[in-house]
Amino acid sequence: MTTAPTPPSSGPRAVYPDLAGKVAVVTGGSRGIGAETGRALAAQGVAVCLVGRDRAALFSVAESIGKAGGRATGAVADVTDARALGRLAERVAGELGPVDIVAAFAGGRGTPVPALELGEDRWRQALDTELTSAFLTLRTFLPGMVERGGGACLTISSPPERRPGGANLAHGVANAGLTALTAQLAAEVGPYGVRVNCLAPTTVRTGRVARQMPPEAQREAAARHPLGRLGEAADVASAALFLASDAASWLTGLTIDVAGGRITN
Numbered sequence: 447m448t449t450a451p452t453p454p455s456s457g458p459r460a461v462y463p464d465l466a467g468k469v470a471v472v473t474g475g476s477r478g479i480g481a482e483t484g485r486a487l488a489a490q491g492v493a494v495c496l497v498g499r500d501r502a503a504l505f506s507v508a509e510s511i512g513k514a515g516g517r518a519t520g521a522v523a524d525v526t527d528a529r530a531l532g533r534l535a536e537r538v539a540g541e542l543g544p545v546d547i548v549a550a551f552a553g554g555r556g557t558p559v560p561a562l563e564l565g566e567d568r569w570r571q572a573l574d575t576e577l578t579s580a581f582l583t584l585r586t587f588l589p590g591m592v593e594r595g596g597g598a599c600l601t602i603s604s605p606p607e608r609r610p611g612g613a614n615l616a617h618g619v620a621n622a623g624l625t626a627l628t629a630q631l632a633a634e635v636g637p638y639g640v641r642v643n644c645l646a647p648t649t650v651r652t653g654r655v656a657r658q659m660p661p662e663a664q665r666e667a668a669a670r671h672p673l674g675r676l677g678e679a680a681d682v683a684s685a686a687l688f689l690a691s692d693a694a695s696w697l698t699g700l701t702i703d704v705a706g707g708r709i710t711n
Contacts, residue, residue, distance in 0.1 A: 460684070462691035466491030470547035470690070471538060473525050473583055476503035478652035479602065480551040482679035483686045488516030490687065493542045496520050497534065498552070517542075525552045525579040531586040539590075547690045548587045549600045550580040553620070564615055572616030577623045584627075584642070588635060596639040598690045601628050602682075603646045603701060625701045632699030641698035643689045648705040650677040672707030 470487050474480035475496030481503075484494045488511045496518060498504050504520030511518035519541060523534045538545060553576030580601050591597030603621040628644040635642065649655065649667045655676075659667070668675045685704050688694055703709075 460687065462490055462687060462693060464692040465547075465687070465690065468546040469493045469495075469538070469542045469544060470549065471495045471497060471534075471545055471583075471587060472549040472551060473497040473579065474551035474553065474602075475520075476500045476507060478654065479647070479650060479679045479682045480549070481507045482683040483549055483551065484518060485511055485514070485516070486680070486683035486687050487547065487690070488518050489514070491516075492547065494518040495534075495538045495542060497523050497525060499524065525550075525583055526574045528582050528586070531582055535586050535590075544590055544594060545587050546591070546596070547598050547600075548584060549602075549686060549690075550583040551600070551602045552576075552579045552583070553602075568614075569616045572614070573620050573623075576617065576620035577627070580624055581627060584631060588631070588640065591640045592635055592638040597641070598694075599631070599640065599642040600686055600689055601642070601644045603628075603644050604648070628701060629699045636698055641689075641694070643694070643698060644701040645682055645685055645689070646701050646703050646705070647677050647682050648703070648708050650679060650682060652679055670708060671705065675706065677704060677706060 465487065470484075470492045472480050472484045472487070472494060475484045476498035477500075480498070481496070484496045484507060488494045494511065494517070496504050496507055498520075499522060501520070501522050504522065508518040508520040521534055521537060523530045525531060535545075584599055588597075588599070591599075601624050603624040625644055625646075628642050632642040648671065651664070664676060682704050685702065689697065689702070
């Protein structure tokens with residue numbers, strides 16, 4: 447019997463000295479990939495503002511970062527509301543300083559629904575929470591980065607959404623839009639020293655996936671990846687650290703599969 451590869455331990459596996467002293471905003475920061483990215487950034491010396499709607503979860507993550515010696519705060523905000531994001535920007539500037547890194551990681555609900563059964567409300571909700579939220583978040587913080595002549599922005603999509611897959615139509619369209627948004631913004635703000643890249647993980651064993659996906663389904667999904675395991679939030683966080691750092695200073699406009707070798711396009 448073959449034993450599945452052991453996943454890496456949580457947290458960063460490389461050190462990026464240039465990140466120390468910077469300020470980051472991470473939306474979707476209350477759990478999963480967003481929370482792990484916040485922890486990874488804080489471990490590099492970044493002051494992190496975690497943004498989401500679940501106050502208790504946000505402040506639990508921020509508290510865990512503080513206990514580990516990092517600096518983090520939680521902010522409850524609706525990232526589909528431009529005015530709420532404007533208030534968030536004012537708060538972050540006052541408490542932490544100018545923002546150098548934005549990880550627009552909110553969204554990510556792709557529950558399968560046949561297209562002909564997808565109602566207008568659900569369509570609009572998916573586009574708002576996954577695509578519009580990223581646009582509004584980046585639009586809020588990019589002007590400051592452009593003015594200061596530098597910064598790194600990250601979005602998050604899904605490799606399967608670059609071809610028809612099992613998720614619902616709205617989720618697929620939103621994720622395809624995120625890759626286009628990333629490339630277009632990167633072209634526009636690149637001359638000002640600002641980089642924009644997209645991470646595209648396949649199945650990541652977040653708490654929600656662990657609860658909702660039966661063990662046998664997890665094993666089957668792991669077997670579809672050449673590396674023989676599901677992704678972990680730490681895998682995506684490590685890629686986010688690299689793209690946020692000066693080690694990736696010549697990379698922008700990319701959508702990078704964090705996929706255990708699974709090729710989907």
